[in-house]
Amino acid sequence: MSDIGSVDSDSSGTLPSGSRNQIDELDNPTTEEFNSFGRDCELHIYERRYDTRGEAVMLRIGATSKVRLPQNKSHRAALVLKRIIKEVLHEIIGNHADVRFDTESPTTIDEPAECLFHHRKKIRSYTDNSDDSLIRDHLRLLLQYVEKSLCLEIRYHEEALEKGPQECSTDLHNLWIFFKPGDLIYENINGTEIVSRLQSIHPEYDDIGSKEITSWNICSERIQYTGSEFGYTERDIEVDKFHGRKLVRKLSAFPLEFHPEKDRIKNQLIQRGRKYMSLRGIKHCFYNDREKSKRREGIMLDRKAFMLNAHFCGDSLNLSKSTFRDDSDSLLKLTDSEYLIFENKLCGYGLISKDWSMFDVLHIQEVKYEEDSFDRLVIADDNRKLISALVASHGNELDDFDDHITGKGRGLVFLLHGPPGVGKTFTAESIAESSRRPLFSMNSGDLVGFQNVELKLSMALSLATTWRAIVLLDEADVFLQARDFASIDRNSLVSVLLRVLEYFEGIIFLTTNRVRAIDTAVLSRVHLAITYPQLQTNARCQLWKDWITKVCSNNAPSWLDQECLDRLSSKEINGRDIKNVMRTAYILARHERRDVMASDIYKVLEMKAQFAVDFSETVLS
Template identity: 30%
Template sequence: MSGMLAATEVDIKSVPLKEVLLEIFNGVEGLSLNKTPPMCSPDILFHAKDALILRKVEEKKKDNPNQILIDDIGTALRFINEDFGHQIGSLESLLNNGEITFDLLWALMKPKDHVVSMQFRLTGQSQALSVVSGTYLRRQNSTNFFKLNGRMISHDGEDFGYGFVDIEIDEFDGARKITSLKAYPIQYDPNPDILRKNLIQRGRKYLSLIRALPRAFCQEYTMDFGLEDHETSNGKIQAQKANLRGRVMADPEAWKFNNGWTDLATPIIEREYSITGKDLNLLDDQLLVCANWINGFSLTHKSWGQFSVDGLEDIVWNEDAFKKLVVDETRRKLIHALVRAHRQDDASFDDIIENKGKGLVGLLSGSPGVGKTLTAEAVAEVTSRPLYQVSTGELGIDADKVDKRLGMILEITRRWGCVLLIDEADVFLATRGIDLARDTLVSIFLRRLEYFRGVLILTTNRKSEIDPAFQSRIHFSIHYPDLTENGRVIVWTNFIDTISKQTGNPSLSSADIQKLARLELNGRQIKNAVSCAVSLAREEKEPLSVNHIEMILSITTL
């Protein structure tokens, strides 16, 4: 640590004292006891004061105490009191009031102690660090600050282990509450035991996510914000807050592969500090300093980002999702059985050529709003798989970019065991002819599809225009007719009953639903009408009624 006597070093001539100091601060910066002669900074000796007093008491209690060690510890303690006497008095007075001054920060931050910061990375989320060192520095603009260097445990996308981070505490006048600092020792928190317990509990959760790799967990992200990389106007990549609420894949390895080294990958884990194998059974003090974030992908927002570990929760999969589909029972059971039976390593789908033909591909056709997308969502829910949804518009029309992006999507959905839904895939399915650009896209898709090993569902509005080459690659194909009045009754009932369960208000009468079902609307239009009507009812502080729905239908073109 860099304190008032940073320019000097203490020559440790006593071998027993050297061994005790090594026990207390082994590996700490500023401790060079294995050199000749053994050296130690005065600040390190100061931080050893309490441990030396305890060691002296313990030695005296022994049946055959080491008198040389007792005397040498006494000499060290006298040195500390003589050189730091005036500071010790000031420090004790300040600490008793829970305060500290800028010039005594070095004395507050003891090597190997645990500090907590609420202003690190995800602001408002506590992050614990193990203190390594502290240094007083001056910036080019002549402002002074105290640089606290600490270590934590995280995953940078390649390695898992200890990473080193800095926290800068700007110079301040007079005494300041310790808990108001950017980082402070955990023991000064108003509820240190609760804080420590929560940090360890979160560390255990973080470790479970890391241990699962390369099989990433799909989680529900319940916080309103996370972080994602953003390219500024001058071309620099900076982290910024983003709304990432929804389902996410916690996967720092996939994040690194698709994003490279950015600020969100820090701290970088040096190989010598990596943790592998049996060492993954972390102790409480290690769990305490685990990262409060994990990198991954937002399935809801289709963006790579960084998520708070506290905001991740296990998903409650909707096992009844299939019951809401307006499709005949035979087809429903067929889809369910095929997807449940499919496994990425299942040889039953193997082609003669290795790695070919191991995917499960379904084609859903029909007009908009008849349940195609809902079917894919239901398949994902009942099989407890993530759903990765993409439209052809997102893939683009440039052949090289489409090939690259499609390859990335197919690979990560295979890695995560997703159900991949490509909505409105007509451009990839169309019969090849004289349009060279479109034919190239179809050929790219066919080639990628040959080696895909996951579950893929395609939707189209124009089944009659599908290229014949796709027929042999499709395992099941279902056409959805336009909704009948009875079908619309089911759709209206499903949406309104869901709202009723959420709000606790009574559902609409069967007569009201029958009345609404006579209107020739598709499923998407019905969903939009209910959603808008719910907002209207909430604004008017009333339970949802048929009047709200009819009002929405009268003023909107759905």
């Protein structure tokens, strides 16, 4: 039995059905013959014939120690390798994506023999340096076969490379020649550079049996984080049909070595991979993408929560490949070539947009907490100190104050009540900043209308607890209103809040402007209730001063004197109105490319006052 067997195909150029098994069973060898398999250094040629029943069988029609491929038959069928040469090729090549050399049965390589083409120089070098004459003979015969059966492809490849990587071109049919498994494949998708490691490349055809290639499918791999471990994900890339020749570097995906800026790309993507690595686990970050998604908001990175909550249809983690746990020593041994193929996006939740999304690593930044924001809150000092103390000590209280039932009564509930624009929402926002925690904000509109409000609210509070986030349930009137016999639906919402708060272990702020209608059972769950009165003149004065300083690059402008502050604070408007006025004045000044002036603020206030007059007249009429 030969070490190398060439099987002729039928007229369509494909291996006949069942022929591989027939090759394996040829001659029904004895034990002695089986043990000698692969030792004869010969090339056997097989041809498909039909028996009397019309069934196709493979018949050996010749054997030779030199490669002379038939001129009138297609040799593009299959190459069958047996024991000795398989063992050597496994040592030289390892396992190829489409071919395994470490199996006991003969290995069949469909033509064109891509793995032998790409590794022919390594095979030649191994042959020249081998001390085993039997192995040298086998490899020389194999090289003869490769160089004769793929002579056109070899010449095509060498002539193309002579022009240099920038001018190297290919046609569609020979595209595979430039894609060697293990190569780094480069893509630029809407300005984002991606590199993956090539596994295999296959042509796509219009119809079964057709020789017309419509595209090439590239299978590659990247490294991704699951929430507890790192592993390889498969990436499918399509190179569409094109006519004539095309520069390799102009393909939608191509080997990185053909890119004129390959060194720059490697350095940047290695750093991106290291950043990806540093952001693993649960992280509170800031996302700043002004160009593409236009998103600027705080985010929570949490892959596990993402997979449980998001409707995600992305690349799945291929756990059949080697993986390493988040806490393993393998993480310390990652190489630059591995960092290079890390994914470029992380899974998380947008704290303002309130949606699950994929965030580009490039635009993820460290959160810069405004730790002095709570000091700017216009509120009684006693209330400020009490809120700060309760939040700071939460989770460190003595177990003696726990509920008698484990897991109950460990949450911290604040109730903030008062008219709009007096600082209720800002209280929760600023204490989250000063305590360096994320703010998980919701309102009744985010919850009411869902089929299972209790499940939605429970999941939200569970996430907030995991993230150590402060929860803000803004405009919570529908959950707080006193129950009665007339409204069963409203009563059920109050009951939902009571049940959820019973086992909540985090910090939550509830805001309302209807304190007299609050259910007594809800009040019994509240640890601290604070009343916010209408803003007085001194409070408005402080807010005007803070906002003017902020929009003027945190420097008080020269025109901001006591007379200006007295004039502004005399206007009986709330804190939200002051913020909106300053925002409008800032936009006006920026549009005219200058600093904010007092006249901008007065102009906006006049427009606001005129609208109030017009609105009142319209309503009364």
